[in-house]
Amino acid sequence: xxxxxxxxxxxxxxxxxxxxxxxxxxxxxxxxxxxxxxKLVIVGCGAQGLNQGLNLRDSGLDxxxxxxxxxxxxxxxxxxxATENNFTVGTYEELIPNADVVINLTPDKQHTAVVNAIMPLxxxxxxxxxxxxxxxxxxxxxxxxxxxxxxxxxxxxGSEVRAEYVRxxxxxxxxxxxxxxxxxxKGLAQAKAYCVGTGGHRAGVLRSSFVxxxxxxxxxxxxxxxxxxxxxxxxxxxxxxxKGIDAGYASKLVQYGVEVITEALKQxxxxxxxxxxxxxxxxKAFEISEELKDIMRPLFQKHQDDIMSGEFxxxxxxxxxxxxxxxxxxxxxxxxxxxxxxxxxDVKIGEQEYxxxxxxxxxxxxxxxxxxxxxxxxxxxxPESAYYESxxxxxxxxxxxxxxxxxxxxxVISDTAEYGCYLFDQACKxxxxxxxxxxxxxxxxxxxxxxxDGAVDNRQLIEVNEAIRSHQVEQIGATLRKAMTAMKAIKxx
Amino acid sequence: MDKPFVYIQxxxxxYRNKTVLKNLYWEMNSGESYAIGGxxxxxxxxxxxxxxxxxxxxxxxxxxxxxxxxxxxxxxxxESWYQFKNLEGVAxxxxxxRYTSLQANDTLTVHAELVNxxxxxxxxxxxxxxxxxxxxxxxxASSQLIELSSGEHKKLQLVKALWLKPQLLIIDQPxxxxxxxxRKNLNTLLDQVAAEGVQLILISNxxxxxxxxxxxxxxxxxxxxxxxxxxxxxxxxxxxxxxxxLKESPVYSTQDIVKMVNxxxxxGEKQVLKNINWEIKAGEKWLLQGHNGSGKSTLLxxxxxxxxxxxxxxxxLFGNRRGSGESIWDIKQHIGLISPEFHWYFDPTATVWQxxxxxxxxxxxxxxxxxxxxxxQVDELVAYFGLTEEKNELLTALPLxxxxxxxxxxxxxxxxxxxxxxxxxxxxxxxxxxxxxxxVDELCSNGMTLIYVGHxxxxxxxxxxxxxxxxxxxxxxxxxxxxxILS
Numbered sequence: 004x005x006x007x008x009x010x011x012x013x014x015x016x017x018x019x020x021x022x023x024x025x026x027x028x029x030x031x032x033x034x035x036x037x038x039x040x041x042k043l044v045i046v047g048c049g050a051q052g053l054n055q056g057l058n059l060r061d062s063g064l065d066x067x068x069x070x071x072x073x074x075x076x077x078x079x080x081x082x083x084x085a086t087e088n089n090f091t092v093g094t095y096e097e098l099i100p101n102a103d104v105v106i107n108l109t110p111d112k113q114h115t116a117v118v119n120a121i122m123p124l125x126x127x128x129x130x131x132x133x134x135x136x137x138x139x140x141x142x143x144x145x146x147x148x149x150x151x152x153x154x155x156x157x158x159x160x161g162s163e164v165r166a167e168y169v170r171x172x173x174x175x176x177x178x179x180x181x182x183x184x185x186x187x188x189k190g191l192a193q194a195k196a197y198c199v200g201t202g203g204h205r206a207g208v209l210r211s212s213f214v215x216x217x218x219x220x221x222x223x224x225x226x227x228x229x230x231x232x233x234x235x236x237x238x239x240x241x242x243x244x245x246k247g248i249d250a251g252y253a254s255k256l257v258q259y260g261v262e263v264i265t266e267a268l269k270q271x272x273x274x275x276x277x278x279x280x281x282x283x284x285x286x287k288a289f290e291i292s293e294e295l296k297d298i299m300r301p302l303f304q305k306h307q308d309d310i311m312s313g314e315f316x317x318x319x320x321x322x323x324x325x326x327x328x329x330x331x332x333x334x335x336x337x338x339x340x341x342x343x344x345x346x347x348x349d350v351k352i353g354e355q356e357y358x359x360x361x362x363x364x365x366x367x368x369x370x371x372x373x374x375x376x377x378x379x380x381x382x383x384x385x386p387e388s389a390y391y392e393s394x395x396x397x398x399x400x401x402x403x404x405x406x407x408x409x410x411x412x413x414x415v416i417s418d419t420a421e422y423g424c425y426l427f428d429q430a431c432k433x434x435x436x437x438x439x440x441x442x443x444x445x446x447x448x449x450x451x452x453x454x455x456d457g458a459v460d461n462r463q464l465i466e467v468n469e470a471i472r473s474h475q476v477e478q479i480g481a482t483l484r485k486a487m488t489a490m491k492a493i494k495x496x
Numbered sequence: 497m498d499k500p501f502v503y504i505q506x507x508x509x510x511y512r513n514k515t516v517l518k519n520l521y522w523e524m525n526s527g528e529s530y531a532i533g534g535x536x537x538x539x540x541x542x543x544x545x546x547x548x549x550x551x552x553x554x555x556x557x558x559x560x561x562x563x564x565x566x567x568x569x570x571x572x573x574x575e576s577w578y579q580f581k582n583l584e585g586v587a588x589x590x591x592x593x594r595y596t597s598l599q600a601n602d603t604l605t606v607h608a609e610l611v612n613x614x615x616x617x618x619x620x621x622x623x624x625x626x627x628x629x630x631x632x633x634x635x636x637a638s639s640q641l642i643e644l645s646s647g648e649h650k651k652l653q654l655v656k657a658l659w660l661k662p663q664l665l666i667i668d669q670p671x672x673x674x675x676x677x678x679r680k681n682l683n684t685l686l687d688q689v690a691a692e693g694v695q696l697i698l699i700s701n702x703x704x705x706x707x708x709x710x711x712x713x714x715x716x717x718x719x720x721x722x723x724x725x726x727x728x729x730x731x732x733x734x735x736x737x738x739x740x741x742l743k744e745s746p747v748y749s750t751q752d753i754v755k756m757v758n759x760x761x762x763x764g765e766k767q768v769l770k771n772i773n774w775e776i777k778a779g780e781k782w783l784l785q786g787h788n789g790s791g792k793s794t795l796l797x798x799x800x801x802x803x804x805x806x807x808x809x810x811x812x813l814f815g816n817r818r819g820s821g822e823s824i825w826d827i828k829q830h831i832g833l834i835s836p837e838f839h840w841y842f843d844p845t846a847t848v849w850q851x852x853x854x855x856x857x858x859x860x861x862x863x864x865x866x867x868x869x870x871x872x873q874v875d876e877l878v879a880y881f882g883l884t885e886e887k888n889e890l891l892t893a894l895p896l897x898x899x900x901x902x903x904x905x906x907x908x909x910x911x912x913x914x915x916x917x918x919x920x921x922x923x924x925x926x927x928x929x930x931x932x933x934x935x936v937d938e939l940c941s942n943g944m945t946l947i948y949v950g951h952x953x954x955x956x957x958x959x960x961x962x963x964x965x966x967x968x969x970x971x972x973x974x975x976x977x978x979x980x981i982l983s
Contacts, residue, residue, distance in 0.1 A: 039821065057804060063823040087764070089808035169802070170843070171825075171859025205863060 004115075004143040006313040008214055016383075022179070022212035023385030025483065030195060031204040035062050037189070037196035041103035044069050046095075046117060048081035050161030051134065052108040055201050056090065058168045062200040067091035069098040069121075099124035104193065106132040111419050112323055114138035122147055128186075130193055135220065136213035137419065139181055141316035152184035153194040154213060157203055158391055159399060160415070164201060173202030175483075177391065179211045207483060209387055219384045221310045223392030224420035226303050226378075227371035228400045230427025232261060233337070233409050235367035238432065238439055239447045240342035242363075248448040251348020256357070256448070258347050260364055262398070262405035263357040269398040272480040273369050274472050279358045280365060282459045284451040288366040289467045291446070295370035298438060302430055303378045306423070311382060319422050330418060333425035338410055356450070363447040369471075372397060376476040386479045394476055395483070499560045501526040501695060502547060502664070504720075507555035509542050516542055518718030520555070526562065529696040529708050533726040534715035536928065537895035540699045541576070543715065544666045547697070548573035561663050565693050568617070570662040574653050576669035576699070576896070606644070606652060607637040613656055624659045630681045631655060636789070639766075648788055650674060654682060661689050666697040672922055675787055675951045679704065701726055701927075738938060739876040745943040746913040748778040750815030753914055753945050754799055757810040761794055761803070761969075768794050769969045778913070781946040781959045783977070786966030792949055793835065795966065796918055799947070801827035814913070828858040832907030835918030835949075839903060842891065848902050849887040852877060855906035877905050881935075897928045904932070908939055915940065918949045933957040 008016060043066045045056050052068070060066045068085040072094050075082050085092045099105060099121050109117050115138060118131070125131070130151040138144045139152065146152050157164045159174035167174050176198050180190035191210075198204045224230075236257050243253035267276040277285050309315040322329045337343065358365065372394050379389035403412040413421045445451050471477070500523035507520040516539030524530060534540055545551045547559075548571045561569035604612070614621050628634040631651050636644065644652065650672050657665055670686075671679050683706040690696055690708035698709060703726070712723050754776040761769040769791045776782060786792050797803040798811060801824035811818040814830050832855065843861035846854065850862040853874045857864065866874065878887050881901050886894060891902055900920060907915060917936065921929035936957040940946050950956050965973040 035823075060804075060807065061801070061824040063821045063826070065821075088804040170861065171854075171857060172861070172863055 004145070006316070007140045007143040008218070008311075009313050010143070016214070019182070019212045019214035020218065020383040021385055022210065022215055023387050024210040025387055026195075026208045026210055028204065031199050031208075033192070033196065035064060035196045035200045037192040038064055038104065038200065039196075041065065042067070042101055043104045043106060044098045044102035045106045045108055046070075046121065047107070047109040048085045048092075049108070051157075051164070052081070052106075052161075053084045053088070054161040054165035055106075055108065055157070056085075057088065057165055058202055059197075059200040060090075061168070062202075064200050067093065067098055069093055069095050071095075095121055095124055100126055102126070102129060104130040104132055104197075108134060111135060111137045111417055115142055115144060118144055118146075122150075125150060130190070131184075132194075132197065133213075135417075136179070136217040137316070139213050140217040141313065142320070146181070146184050148184070149186060150184055151187060151190045151193070152181035152213075153190045153197075154179040154181070154211075154216060155194055155197045155201070155203070156216065157201060158395060163399075167206070168202035171202075171205075173205040175207045175209070175391065175395065176201070176203030177209045177211050177216060177388075179213050179216055181213050209391060211388055215384060215388050218310055218382070219379055219388045219392040221315065221419070221423060222307050222379050222382075222384075223375055223389075223396060224416065225306050225310075225315075225423030225427050227368075227375040227393050228396050229412060229416055229420055229424035230431065231299075231367060231371035232397075232400060232404060232412070233424055234428045234431045234435070235364055235371075236261065236404065236409060237340055237342055237428075238435060239361070239363055240340075240345075242439060242442055243444065243448040244341065246444045246448065248444060249348065249350075250345050252350050252352075253448060254342060254345040255347035255350060255352060256361055257342060257364075258408055259352070259405050260357045260361040261368075261401040263354055264361065264364055264368060265398040265401040267358075268368065268372070268394060270484075272394065272477050272484070273372060273474065274477055276365060276368065277471050279355070280362060281359070281452050281457060282464055283455055283457055284359065284362050286459060286463060286467050287446070287451065288362050288369065289471065291363070292366040292370040292373075294438065295366060295435075296374050298434055299370065299374060299431065300378075302427070302434060303374045305430075306427060307378045307382050315423065315426075319419065322422065327418070330422050330425070333429075334413060334421070337413060337425070340409070343408055343410055359450045359452060361447060362445075362451045363442060366446075368397065373474060373476060380475070386475055387483065390476060390479050390483055394480055498526060499558070500524060501528070501560055501562075503556075503558040503560065504547075505556045507543075507546065507553060507557065509539065509546055509551070509553045516718060517546075517553075517715075520718060520720055522713075522720045524695070524697075524711075526560075527695070528711050529690055529698075529706075530711045530713055531698045531700055531705055531709045531726055532713050532715070532720070533699075533701045536897040538715040539718070540715055541668055543720065544573055544668055544697065544699055547571060547664075548666060559664065562693070565663060567693050568660060568662050570660070571664040571666065572657055572660060572662040574657050574665070574667045574670075576672055604641055605637065606633075606639050606641065609641060609652070610655070610659075614659070617660055619659055624655065627655050627658050627685065630685055631678055632681070632788070651678065651788070658685050658689055661692060661694050663693070663695065664697070665689070665694050666699070668699040670698055670700060671702055678788065683707075736880050736882070739873065739880055741873055741876070742908060742911055742939065743942055744911060746911055746945075748913055751778045752812060752815050753778055753780075755812040756798070757812075759798065759809045759811060761791075761798075761805050761809070767969060772971055774964060774971065774974070776914075776945060776947070779943050779945055781940060781957075781961045782948065783956065783960045783963040784947055784949045784966070785951070785963065786972075790966040791969040792966055793837070793918065796833070796835070796916055796947070796949070799914075800831055800833050800916065825858060829910075830913045831858075831916060832910065832912040832914070833916040833918070834900070834903045834907050834920055835916075836922050838918075839899065842903070844890070844892050846891055847888050848883055848891055848894070849874060849878065851891045851902050852905045852909055855909040874909065877909055881905050897924050900924060900928075900932065901935075904935065911942075912944070914945045914947070916947045919951070920948075921950065921955055929955045 043059060043064055045052050045068050048068050056066045068090050070081055070092060075092060082092060105121060105125060107117060118138065127149050130153060131146060133154045134156045136154055156177045157174045158177060164174050178194040178198060180194060198208050240253050240257045244250060264276060267279050280288055375393040376389045380386055400412060403415045502524035504520060504522040507517050509517040532540055546553045547557055550573060559571055610624060633651050633655060636648060670682065674682060686696060686706040687708045712726050713720050714723050756772050756774045759769055759772040784792055798806050807819040813827055816822055846861050853866055854862040856870055878884055891899055921932055924932060933956060937959050940959050948957060948960060961977055963975050963977050964971060
């Protein structure tokens with residue numbers, strides 16, 4: 004199978020990368036009617052599969068689950084999840100032939116095998132739904148021409164998808180129709196109805212394409228979301244230990260700090276996050292984040308280039324074929340870092356203290372979000388898509404670090420994200436060697452304001468504020484966040 | 497002379513920008529146990545938290561522990577509301593999620609929770625077993641925390657306190673969510689620990705207190721005053737005329753509100769409802785009773801469209817078979833519901849006005865603009881409940897009694913066909929409950945259908961006419977009531 008994106012002429016590449024439309028709520032007035040009475044069969048019953056299915060059924064749709072024979076016979080967790088919530092569960096042979104829509108919610112790595120198994124069983128004119136475009140775009144999976152291929156991707160973990168639904172809201176969602184597979188022209192109507200079924204239409208829906216979703220999703224997760232959070236966390240922890248800060252304190256600051264800091268990001272963007280710092284600290288954080296952007300820019304560009312050319316997916320699929328040798332080795336190494344092995348101390352850290360004593364992370368987050376966003380936009384991805392894949396998701400990933408550190412983050416994210424994260428981390432750490440030598444405990448571990456009188460130059464402060472506020476990620480963010488203001492705040496420890 | 501056990505001087509404390517305690521002086525001598533009462537919102541909880549040094553305050557609070565006594569030199573404060581966290585430390589589930597079966601086993605079991613607690617506090621596990629027995633809690637050992645009902649959570653909280661036996665034990669609203677038998681047993685247990693040297697402060701306006709409570713105090717005008725007995729604190733709300741839009745009878749599309757045919761619900765091996773048959777006709781006023789854990793909440797979740805296992809049962813709601821293509825929002829549109837769990841998980845960022853308005857859409861939090869007619873109705877209802885002054889305050893900033901009134905207002909704002917009130921008076925004192933039930937009687941007089949869950953027959957609306965009793969997940973009694981029996 005050839006990389007789909009690379010088979011396209013430049014004109015069509017740009018065309019598909021540029022699909023980006025933040026949909027008006029009037030587009031969803033038909034509710035779930037395009038799927039009403041249709042048989043929806045979900046492949047896989049993990050967190051996304053179960054929670055999306057519960058929502059769809061509670062919206063009045065007909066949902067059942069199909070699992071591999073071994074999962075059913077072995078009564079695995081996926082089987083229990085589905086049966087204990089009173090869903091019909093059957094093998095591919097039993098359920099796929101009658102399905103009007105087959106929803107593939109298995110991990111990326113299994114897509115080729117799963118799709119090859121189900122496609123011959125699907126009835127003429129049915130729909131295949133993905134929540135990620137990797138299989139179609141990077142692996143170049145060819146789908147039977149009579150089938151419609153759509154994507155609906157809620158931009159939150161499965162548990163949130165359910166929690167927001169039952170309170171009467173939803174999570175932001177991205178939808179797409181694969182232009183090679185829309186023979187009846189019904190793809191968009193079905194994708195919209197699916198959004199209504201999961202509640203996503205209430206929190207803002209972005210119409211994208213398979214190509215734009217994959218190329219931006221990969222970039223976001225490798226760089227700012229997972230890669231930089233991992234690098235920044237480890238470097239910060241090691242620096243504090245080197246400078247004699249108590250290990251328990253350092254561990255807690257790093258584990259929970261990124262969540263507290265990015266909560267401000269979630270509510271009011273980079274501006275709100277930077278505004279939590281004192282004026283002196285803000286100017287300092289601005290300066291070092293500018294420096295960080297200059298140092299890391301080539302690395303961000305390399306990641307985007309490898310994603311666009313297909314080089315990234317080619318090497319990762321080699322590792323799949325090799326039994327995940329690299330992935331498993333790198334995962335083990337992450338489990339062995341000093342940060343991972345030092346439990347968070349039993350010390351109280353106030354909410355503001357996380358900002359004052361962890362100014363370095365604020366600078367890392369600003370640099371990473373802006374760089375990822377800028378690099379994506381330069382590569383032809385539209386600002387709305389770039390926003391979702393950089394700023395929007397950062398607090399969600401930070402939340403997983405707060406739960407159980409980096410190991411948990413890497414467990415929760417997809418193997419694809421995890422692989423890219425390690426690639427970034429390995430290249431980024433040496434790149435920041437000289438920078439980190441200059442960093443002292445005023446930036447990480449102690450209160451930056453201590454021993455300073457707080458005085459700043461008016462003009463400098465105004466310039467800094469202006470630079471932060473006028474960045475494109477802030478302007479697009481202000482618009483998109485309005486649509487999802489009602490999302491609940493992530494609870495901090 | 498010995499120093500007083502608790503010695504408070506010049507205590508000043510504000511609560512959400514209002515000063516509630518002013519230059520408060522108080523002494524509690526060793527050997528004494530107190531009940532502290534006072535009107536809703538006078539600062540009882542704030543004082544209790546200050547004594548347990550859980551909130552910042554001005555002034556001084558000394559606790560002079562008995563150095564000879566072997567009991568832990570500790571002040572333990574048991575909250576009136578209980579928040580639990582899953583394994584990953586995330587609080588605030590949405591209440592409906594506890595009905596969903598997910599293999600992750602995300603919360604601890606009761607047993608594991610108690611083992612952890614015992615380890616942390618250095619307690620012997622065999623000492624907790626009699627307490628579990630006395631409060632009827634032993635059968636819950638293997639339950640996940642998220643599966644517990646509100647009453648069961650309260651018990652778990654009390655079990656821990658009675659097991660630890662701190663030198664000073666402060667319990668805020670100790671009887672919240674407990675049924676009659678559990679209340680009696682709790683009083684016996686409190687007397688036992690008091691005899692062993694635990695000094696108690698109970699924050700409560702209840703009259704049936706443990707014998708060891710011999711001193712009483714009330715907060716008035718920011719001061720704590722010793723009194724002879726606690727008077728139940730009356731709530732000052734003037735009854736106004738019901739807004740016109742609520743006088744209209746609900747429009748019933750069918751007389752069959754609920755019909756359950758041999759309904760069964762189980763979680764793995766544990767069966768929580770067995771062969772339930774129950775029919776509710778339009779306009780009927782039902783009382784649903786049963787001990788803690790008898791399956792009441794689960795039964796109501798079926799009616800409110802919240803239970804995933806509804807789809808596998810023969811259940812008819814408002815004339816339609818469940819699972820015949822309706823959405824849960826179609827069902828909720830007919831229903832107004834409050835329950836202690838619903839209150840726990842309510843949106844903490846919502847104001848009083850927004851909370852009430854969200855009842856139009858059955859959402860937790862308000863996500864849309866209201867049309868003019870609807871927003872006028874919210875204003876009318878706010879005025880009827882005497883909440884105009886507080887309408888822009890956060891719901892959570894109000895005293896508990898008023899929060900319940902707000903949620904009652906939320907349930908009736910759309911004049912629903914069916915009103916479900918699951919222990920609506922939990923945490924309220926007798927006067928507040930009486931007032932609340934008067935309102936319910938008045939609101940239901942337009943022909944609304946009612947399901948009311950309550951423990952104490954003295955604290956029920958008078959309109960109740962039928963009763964269903966659950967015992968261990970089974971229907972024990974279904975009967976028509978002569979209203980005289982209840983009054």
